[in-house]
Amino acid sequence: MSGQSSTAPGGDAMPRLLELVPDAGLDEMLEHCRELVEAPDLPTVKRWRDAGGKVVGHFQVYFPEELAHAAGMLPVKVRGAPVERREADSHFGSYICSILRSSLELALTGRLEVDLFVTHPICDAARNLAGIWARNLPQPARLLYYPQNASSGFASRYLEGEYARLLAEIEDIAGRQVTEDDVRVSIRVFNRNRKLLRDLYEVKRETPWLLPVDEAYCLVAVGGLIGREEHNTLLERALPAIRQRSARPQDKMRVVFEGGFCEQPPLDLLRSIAEFCYVVDDDLLIGLRWIVEDVAANEEPLHALAEAYLNSSSYSPVQHDARKPKEEMLLRRIRSARAEAAIVSAAKMCEPGLDEQVAYGQALEEEGIPYFLTEFEEKMTSFSQLQIQLETFVENVLFASEDCEQEPLLIQVGERQ
Amino acid sequence: MMGGREAAVTTATEIHGRGASEGRRLFEEWYAALTSAPERGEKAAYVFVMGSLVELLRCFDLHVVFPEINSLQTAVRKVADEYLNLAEDHGFSPDVCGYVKADYAVQVRSGEHPMGRIPPPDVAVLTNACSTYIKWAEIWERMYEAPVFTFDTPGSRIPVPLKRAGTSTETPDRAARHAADSFEADRRYVEHQLRELIEVCERVTGIAFDIDRCREVLRLTNEMGRHWRRVLELNRQSPAPFDAMLEGTIYLGVANALRGTEAGATYFEDLVEEMEARIADGLGPRGEADEHHRLVFVGVPCYPIFRRFYELFAEWGGTFVSSTYTWFASGGLNRDYEYDLEDPLKSLAEGLLLGVREATDSLMFPDRALIESIDAFDVDGVVYHPVKSCRTVSTGLAASRRVILEERDVLALYIESDMMDKRVVSEAQLKNRIDAFFEGLRSREIRLAGSTAD
Ligand code: SF4
Numbered sequence: 001m002s003g004q005s006s007t008a009p010g011g012d013a014m015p016r017l018l019e020l021v022p023d024a025g026l027d028e029m030l031e032h033c034r035e036l037v038e039a040p041d042l043p044t045v046k047r048w049r050d051a052g053g054k055v056v057g058h059f060q061v062y063f064p065e066e067l068a069h070a071a072g073m074l075p076v077k078v079r080g081a082p083v084e085r086r087e088a089d090s091h092f093g094s095y096i097c098s099i100l101r102s103s104l105e106l107a108l109t110g111r112l113e114v115d116l117f118v119t120h121p122i123c124d125a126a127r128n129l130a131g132i133w134a135r136n137l138p139q140p141a142r143l144l145y146y147p148q149n150a151s152s153g154f155a156s157r158y159l160e161g162e163y164a165r166l167l168a169e170i171e172d173i174a175g176r177q178v179t180e181d182d183v184r185v186s187i188r189v190f191n192r193n194r195k196l197l198r199d200l201y202e203v204k205r206e207t208p209w210l211l212p213v214d215e216a217y218c219l220v221a222v223g224g225l226i227g228r229e230e231h232n233t234l235l236e237r238a239l240p241a242i243r244q245r246s247a248r249p250q251d252k253m254r255v256v257f258e259g260g261f262c263e264q265p266p267l268d269l270l271r272s273i274a275e276f277c278y279v280v281d282d283d284l285l286i287g288l289r290w291i292v293e294d295v296a297a298n299e300e301p302l303h304a305l306a307e308a309y310l311n312s313s314s315y316s317p318v319q320h321d322a323r324k325p326k327e328e329m330l331l332r333r334i335r336s337a338r339a340e341a342a343i344v345s346a347a348k349m350c351e352p353g354l355d356e357q358v359a360y361g362q363a364l365e366e367e368g369i370p371y372f373l374t375e376f377e378e379k380m381t382s383f384s385q386l387q388i389q390l391e392t393f394v395e396n397v398l399f400a401s402e403d404c405e406q407e408p409l410l411i412q413v414g415e416r417q
Numbered sequence: 418m419m420g421g422r423e424a425a426v427t428t429a430t431e432i433h434g435r436g437a438s439e440g441r442r443l444f445e446e447w448y449a450a451l452t453s454a455p456e457r458g459e460k461a462a463y464v465f466v467m468g469s470l471v472e473l474l475r476c477f478d479l480h481v482v483f484p485e486i487n488s489l490q491t492a493v494r495k496v497a498d499e500y501l502n503l504a505e506d507h508g509f510s511p512d513v514c515g516y517v518k519a520d521y522a523v524q525v526r527s528g529e530h531p532m533g534r535i536p537p538p539d540v541a542v543l544t545n546a547c548s549t550y551i552k553w554a555e556i557w558e559r560m561y562e563a564p565v566f567t568f569d570t571p572g573s574r575i576p577v578p579l580k581r582a583g584t585s586t587e588t589p590d591r592a593a594r595h596a597a598d599s600f601e602a603d604r605r606y607v608e609h610q611l612r613e614l615i616e617v618c619e620r621v622t623g624i625a626f627d628i629d630r631c632r633e634v635l636r637l638t639n640e641m642g643r644h645w646r647r648v649l650e651l652n653r654q655s656p657a658p659f660d661a662m663l664e665g666t667i668y669l670g671v672a673n674a675l676r677g678t679e680a681g682a683t684y685f686e687d688l689v690e691e692m693e694a695r696i697a698d699g700l701g702p703r704g705e706a707d708e709h710h711r712l713v714f715v716g717v718p719c720y721p722i723f724r725r726f727y728e729l730f731a732e733w734g735g736t737f738v739s740s741t742y743t744w745f746a747s748g749g750l751n752r753d754y755e756y757d758l759e760d761p762l763k764s765l766a767e768g769l770l771l772g773v774r775e776a777t778d779s780l781m782f783p784d785r786a787l788i789e790s791i792d793a794f795d796v797d798g799v800v801y802h803p804v805k806s807c808r809t810v811s812t813g814l815a816a817s818r819r820v821i822l823e824e825r826d827v828l829a830l831y832i833e834s835d836m837m838d839k840r841v842v843s844e845a846q847l848k849n850r851i852d853a854f855f856e857g858l859r860s861r862e863i864r865l866a867g868s869t870a871d
């Protein structure tokens with residue numbers, strides 16, 4: 001990457017990927033986002049490729065998408081899909097979560113085509129995905145090791161070096177040089193995006209009756225499938241329309257949903273929760289919102305991105321940072337969202353998520369905060385049991401608070417009952 | 418200490434099993450020292466086998482505790498379920514790593530363990546060789562005030578499989594450039610962290626770091642490493658002198674616990690002697706050689722029925738001449754790498770990085786090293802044993818099996834169970850699969866003999 005300025009940031013030639021008429025109403029926008037988020041054949045990515053664009057597929061959780069954007073490539077969040085698996089399963093053993101299998105399935109069946117695939121050793125299974133990918137798919141696969149020793153005095157310098165090397169590869173694949181100014185332009189686009197996502201979460205927190213969790217999810221998730229400028233435009237149009245909705249507050253419990261950092265719960269599971277609860281904050285697709293403040297766009301850009309990753313960031317079970325004990329971060333999330341309870345979920349077979357559930361449960365019990373423990377799988381289809389249990393949980397919490405009981409409530413769902 | 422060397426003229430029969438019994442004795446001593454450490458005001462460091470940094474910790478008179486070894490000992494001693502149940506009662510899922518759960522329960526039970534009492538950590542050191550190490554150490558972070566040092570030892574960024582399906586758009590130049598650039602950057606990061614860790618250890622122990630002491634400890638590890646590699650190499654002989662899955666696991670325990678000590682270096686020197694004597698007398702792991710099939714073991718052994726698991730193969734004359742466990746869990750000793758005593762810290766950083774990287778690479782692509790072993794050790798069967806507990810070791814095995822079967826004329830057995838949780842260990846099912854595997858090996862032998870006769 002050279003330091004010269006450029007008037008051609010990566011995004012300039014981006015084709016439009018959404019198929020929305022300019023005066024589309026909120027319902028149309030939401031419906032279109034839902035269709036795209038649920039479509040396993042990733043039509044926006046196809047459209048991008050058909051227009052001659054190149055793609056960086058990055059597995060969960062966080063990826064510095066600015067680097068791909070600055071090179072004019074489309075960064076696509078690889079987050080699995082509830083698809084039938086025909087090809088991928090034979091590449092894995094039995095005790096592996098679904099998102100890895102379905103992500104590989106999308107690639108093996110040609111539904112997801114990338115020019116570069118990047119995964120991260122967020123867990124032992126995801127690290128091995130790089131190897132399985134490299135064996136079976138023609139495009140280069142890379143591992144990006146984020147610092148887990150976040151408080152080391154060298155961590156930021158190390159990460160900056162990783163970004164520089166990765167950017168060199170991206171340049172190579174994109175076939176163009178990326179200047180520091182290109183990255184700065186991209187940082188500004190993403191800063192705008194992060195600001196809009198924070199605004200969207202403020203709506204969830206302050207007026208949750210205007211935006212159920214499943215709709216909010218679709219609006220966020222579509223960002224991982226389209227260019228960020230387009231996502232910004234979408235959110236700029238959707239947010240005022242959401243604020244003008246006429247829905248009235250209902251007597252629903254305010255909850256925080258935790259456990260959506262990697263494998264994604266089915267949309268119907270989120271809808272089931274929305275029937276009884278207002279999800280006022282969550283960690284769904286936290287990677288898209290990992291950086292919580294504007295990245296300094298006028299500094300040395302890779303340094304600024306590395307610093308932001310380490311020092312202006314959220315938390316997840318797969319990121320170690322002794323300065324941010326995760327259970328304390330969860331309690332902070334619950335308090336700042338004024339939630340009455342938490343839904344602490346984990347994907348089946350997800351070692352880090354399941355380990356974290358224990359710590360979260362213990363912390364919530366100590367604090368007397370009611371919580372609902374559950375496991376999910378991206379392809380689960382039956383939610384009736386979950387709905388009954390959730391309804392019971394909500395009633396119990398309301399009943400207990402009427403009775404001024406302080407005992408924490410816990411309902412476990414799934415095999416561990 | 419072991420009375421081994423003066424017995425160099427003794428016969429193999431006389432010293433057969435000395436390594437195993439000495440290993441047990443050293444282990445008992447080690448656990449006894451851990452048990453009594455707090456009474457003597459001595460401090461303990463918790464570490465993991467992949468990237469243990471024992472050499473550095475010894476410079477601060479810290480006892481080393483390997484929670485992984487503690488956990489597997491509960492399974493070998495058939496009490497793992499007590500510990501697993503306690504952890505599951507506290508909310509842990511049946512699907513997570515059993516080692517983590519057993520150690521959690523050991524901590525909840527104030528260190529109570531079948532081998533003694535495990536002292537609490539005064540410091541804990543871990544690498545990112547296994548992501549579950551990080552989740553595990555977070556438990557100690559919550560339980561204790563002790564500092565937990567999470568060491569970044571970045572692995573390879575570019576997975577280079579032995580064999581790809583179809584053509585690749587990967588350019589070898591780009592891959593090589595990327596790898597070369599990252600190594601030096603990683604080494605500098607690791608060395609920086611070593612210096613940060615030294616400060617932590619000085620604070621915890623009140624002992625100043627002594628570079629000469631470090632040099633001496635590294636020298637002893639170098640010595641141990643040479644003997645360790647020699648032991649592994651001796652199993653190329655036919656009949657192989659030892660079983661790499663059963664005995665190899667005992668030796669591995671000593672290699673981890675006693676690296677950087679005089680006792681450890683001597684133990685392996687004696688072990689070389691024992692193995693050479695076995696070879697000279699044509700003996701195998703069970704005394705009189707009964708080796709019919711030379712096997713490689715891939716994965717982690719089935720500890721809940723360890724002896725029986727071994728017997729299921731031994732009864733058919735199967736000997737594990739090599740085991741991937743003795744590579745990735747040996748803390749880099751399997752590599753032909755010696756610390757440079759002229760520049761101990763730089764070399765320790767480099768050795769740590771190379772050792773961990775080799776371990777993680779070999780877990781991602783076991784086939785590369787496996788094929789080398791199949792050729793060098795004249796192997797006719799590969800036994801894959803992925804376990805529920807450990808995604809680090811198990812995720813890549815199904816894919817590796819496909820490659821091995823395409824690349825070499827061997828039979829492969831793929832059996833899933835666990836190394837801790839006997840609920841997923843079905844001896845009868847294992848036996849059926851193992852018997853069928855050996856029948857396959859037998860028929861292949863007959864077929865091959867027939868085709869040679871033709
Ligand atoms: S869901 Fe959990 S186990 Fe699966 S890839 Fe993500 S972090 Fe790893």
Ligand code: SF4
Nearest residue numbers: 514547549807808809
């Ligand atoms: S996942 Fe495997 S390597 Fe990691 S701690 Fe558990 S048993 Fe050890």
